[in-house]
Amino acid sequence: MIQYDPDCFICRKHRKEIHIPGGAIYEDDLVYIGHAQIREGQATAYLGYLMVEPKRHVPGVAELTDVEAQAIGLMVARLSKVLKASEKAEHVYVFVLGDFVHHLHVHVVPRYPGAPREYWGIHVDEWPGAPRGGAEEIDALCMRLREKLKNE
């Protein structure tokens, strides 16, 4: 039943063939949650930038089963609460782009207090003053989120 594409970065990550900082914040048979990677050529990532993905290799929201959609929606809501409570996010963005990567990944992105208005929206991670961190900070943040999620 699980659709898997051996050339897909997200499928390979779910199979632990690729390691990302922080590892899986949560996973079950349907859903995988992890922190966004540090982009190539950069030392740090925007902290708290999370991805919620179906385990199945499907391109978009339209291809989800009801059960997958419910699981993803629930986790998006829980992560948003946890980002506010644990990481002091002022607001949480949720969006899907998927123009180039054909394995659905729902972006769940905190906006931190003080973010200037010109960075609000999908460019919030470009704010130079945003909290950023390397692998160690991402690991620590994922640990905090894992703990908080247990209590949700």
Ligand SMILES: [Zn+2]
């Ligand atoms: Zn995939």
